[in-house]
Amino acid sequence: MGPLGVRDLTREVGFSTARIRELTGWEPAVSLADGMARTEVWxxxxxxxxxREPSRRG
Known part of the structure; x- marks a missing residue:
């Protein structure tokens, strides 16, 4: 994963799961912090x- 991919994955944004929970009853099985830690290990x-990310041309 290159720097642009890491930037996208580590930027600070927030998303609410309230609407999907209301509609489907779904809830995340792990916290964001735990999921990111697991992803790092993986x-x-x-x-x-x-x-290194491939150079961008064009």
Whole structure:
């Protein structure tokens, strides 16, 4: 994952799950912090963190 991908994943934004919960009863199984920690471990295990992003052309 390159710097632009990391930037998109780490920017601070908020989303409410209230509407989807109202409509479907669905709730996240893990917190955002736990999900991000799990994602970091998964990416590191596969050697995907620290990989340079291809140059953009065009």
């Amino acid at each position: 990416l590191r295990e596969r050697g995907l963190l620290g990989v």
